Amino acid sequence: MRDIIFYLDFVSPYSWLAFNRLPEALQGLSLRVRYKPVVLGALLQQFSNPGPVGVAPKKAWTERHVRWLGHSLGCGLDYPPQFPFNSIPLLRLALTTSEEGFINRYVAGTALRHVWLGGLDPLAPERMEQLTQSLAEQWHPEGDAAAHAKQLLRTNTDEAAANGVFGVPMFEVDGKHFWGLDSLPMLRAYLEGDAWF
16 A cells, blocks of 8 residues: 655644645545654754745735635634744654654544634643643553653654645645645546656
8 A cells, every 4th residue: 555644843834734625535546645754943944934924925925725625625724823933742642652753633623623713722731731631542642741742842843844844735646746735636647657757
């Protein structure tokens, strides 16, 4: 079975949209999706990319666009009161459920919904406690889970940057990269053996 690595950061609204769109995009194909949390800010810095929030008109357009996409795709999307925000606590919390740097779809979806539905502060202490409880039945490592997750996140991000991952969501299959929500049709075409490739 072929693997797709889905690089994501919970601060990215496009990661939320792609997470929701991916099952339909891959319907009927025999694949395993492996969700790999990375720090988007570090990837942007690595490649000297200010990202959408670094350009004021682009930031305003992006917010409007992703809200519309959430509506049109039927998954919803509500901006948190402060954006961007520091997603590292969320990424590390998710990775406390991981052995090798990947998280399962339940963990990814739970954290993404926590951020992108409801328009609430994802880092508010009471909400972080609720998220922690939601993930409590997932696998946790022996020993210092926080240190384990911190190291996994650093390794994931460093490896992603070395591998040419410059943003999220990014999909990797057979060593090829497909970036963004709008790359899903291209990814599907590649997986089906489109002659263009």
